[in-house]
Amino acid sequence: MEEKLPVIAIVVPCYNEEQALPFSVPELLGILDTIASEGLASRDSFILLCNDGSRDRTWQVIEEMHLKDKRVKGLSLAHNRGHQYVLLAGLMTARNRCDAAISIDADLQDDPKAIIEMVRLFNQGKEIVYGVRSSRASDTWFKRTTAHAFYSFQNVMGLETVYDHADYRLMSRRALDLLADYGESNLFLRGIIPQIGLDTAVVSYERNQRVAGESKYPLSKMLSFSIDGITSFSARPMRWIFITGLVLLAIAVLVSIYVFTSYFYSDHISAGWASIMLSIWILGSLILIAIGIVGEYIGKIFTEVKHRPRFAIRDVLWD
């Protein structure tokens, strides 16, 4: 008996992409043809274009494309929520209608040909396949440097992310089901998905220029995205306050010894110097330690309120 081929969904977030879609959709349809004709995926595979409350004609363009080719599906948010949220909306909509979903930006800066390799790896049993940029030569120097600073800073802050991977990835239905258990409102998918676990793989590709239109991620949005990522995943900055307090307390002890010896053995110290020095050092470090302790508790609250799943079950053998 012939094995059933998987239905693949390509989920595309679109914000003001009326110029890019006429280029990218035919290319993605071509990829669907390729994976179907190579026997990697079902002919029922589809593209889900997710409109993020665009202000231009993006939604009309999506409607027209849907009428022309039923493999093009559409979803429209009621307002602009941002890339991460519209992507989640798309993945959750596709989840019960596909065997695996691949998310890719509408501008096709991430080489769509990598989809073929992703699907191949999925067919070999990989549940999450990360697209990783092997080169960013086509990005401006500024974009490249800020993006790399962004990845390094996240790692320093204790975030487990995949280096140079944006949101171009394949997720199996099981991975999508596990993702659905994360109910947090501050969404940072690149931090959540590595936490899911499962069998993963990486496909690398070269990043291209935008096919049309311009970037919807200016520096201000990148910065707030980065801060969101760190504050949604790491309580490490609070731990640092606590440690700084302890280090300062150790220094304060040394300073106190110095102050006392000067006080008793030196005859030219100004009045009030000793008491001010002691107060500044000892009180300063005690205050930092106190803030750090409060921070440790807030860190606990922070992880509790997220109600993240405490475990993810991959398989159960019964009977």
Ligand code: UDP
């Ligand atoms: N996007 C979105 N909502 C937004 C901003 C961007 O859905 O509020 C989409 C956009 O249409 C594109 C993807 O997110 O498909 C990535 O945006 P862009 O290519 O502008 O970012 P860059 O590649 O420059 O970082």
Ligand code: MG
């Ligand atoms: Mg882009």
